[in-house]
Amino acid sequence: MSGPFLPPQSTSPRLLNVQNLSELHKCSDPRCLLQIHSQIIRHCLHRNPVIASKLVAAYSLCLRPYSAASVFSLVPEPTSHLFNTLIRAFAHNSLPSLSFFTFSRMQRSSVKPDSFTYPFLLKSSSAPLRTVELIHAHILKLGFLGDIFVPNSLIDSYSKSGEVGSAKMVFEEMLVKDVVSWNSMVAALVRAGELRDARRLFDEMPERDIISWNSMLDGYAKAGELDAAFDLFHRMPARNVVSWSTVLAGYCNTGDMETARMLFDKMPAKNVVAWTIMISGYASKGLAHDASILMDQMEEAGLEPDVGAAVGILSACAESGFLVLGKRIHAAFKRRKLRFFIQISNALIDMYSKCGDLDEAWAIFEEMEEKDLVSWNSMVHGLAVNGHGRRALELFSEMEDNRIVPDGFTFVGLLCACTHIGLIKEARRFFTSMEKEYGIVPTIEHYGCLIDLLGRGGLLMEAYSIAKTMPFEANAVIWGSILNACRVHNNVSLAEKVVDELMSLEPSHEGNFAIILNIFAAAGKWDAMGGDRLKMKDSARRNRAGSSCVDGMHSQEDRILKMLDRLGKHLKKVIC
């Protein structure tokens, strides 16, 4: 890697020319870039398409896509290279709509797209399948498949939009393949979960580079086959920071934080990604202390979180309710005055609403200059589960006014909203209309919402029969919600059926156990709990008597318990 690009200060400004700016596109320091940009303008070189391309690329690298666009706009006759660079700048800064807009401008201009245009365009988003197919058709028409990086990027895009079959077709039809083609195909199979096929291809490869090994390694790590991953890791001819991080992430995902930490400490070099994996690992498991310390150490090492780090750590914070660290990430991005990437704002909305700070979530949502479907969905769901069901439904109307097309996530939020305000009829309407009007096939999450809602509304038998007849095997979440409904509505006989289902899925879950005891106690049916079931419950109790999921994890247990006690007393005063 070459060093940071520096403005040619030693040279007299008069000598600024295309030659001594040849490395400009690698400049990743915004301050340096601004300085050189003003020099370029002073010398009237900014209309030169070659220099403008370098400026566009550099602004993209500095995460300033709008500055890149303004450089572009001053060039009287943009070349295809300049168009391509701007398309790539927008793609790289997750502004897909602007990538496509630039592409359509290019088509209307006298400059024609070339074989670089389409790969950049394909990268511009996790492009929806239709878009990939459309671009594929363009490529076929123009005969660009001969440039090997074009089919290579098609394989990648098909894979990322979930069409591994089309990726296979492109791969098989290629007359000449390079190591990138093979790697892309292995990665595609790994992504699709077709681990055995990936391995077969990996074994067939005419040559392997470190990326091939890392892709295969990732396949085993993602599948939780850590022994196989570790074996491969040792057999690799060489390992880099990605290889280490891949295995590290594998251990973090299975919750083996000790092994993960051991690997992390042993890594010969760590980058932001490695730190992110370890910090998010701790944060998502509620190990707030470890996560904070590591965050300090990362900063001491001179590394600042990038977009991926922010999104990853924020989502880990959302999972465990770790508001303090989430706020810290938020503040760091504000301080650095970086454009808030849409994914970061989205992650913040989710984090704040999961931590109960709905005002902050709403403030971020409102201030976003561009919202995507995830933003709307997160906000709808956030409102719904924080007791603002009506507002959530209103926001859905606003979505429709803004012509945002809802997806499956949207309907989960809407069904949650119905649950919180008890709108059974409305929920049934949403449930049927999502498939009929929007073509969204309900998933187990939708059934879960509906079943929960019906159960809370006292329609226990209907909830139970849906759980039995829906196209998915009911899981512990669903049985748990029915069981809870049985408790609320004192239905002991159904509870007994549900207990059997639940016990086979989550035999030692303390929360279920407490509900079961409550139901039988309330009904005075202690006798009914004879035999095997009682024994099972007893052994579960002895193993972890009186423990809940948060016990032992918190350094502030005493304060929390006192607060709970005070809350309880306060509630009694208010109610009585």
Add this chain to the structure above:
DNA sequence: CGTGATGACG
């Protein structure tokens, strides 16, 4: 082309 990565059922 490979590591982290925003939204879902109690």
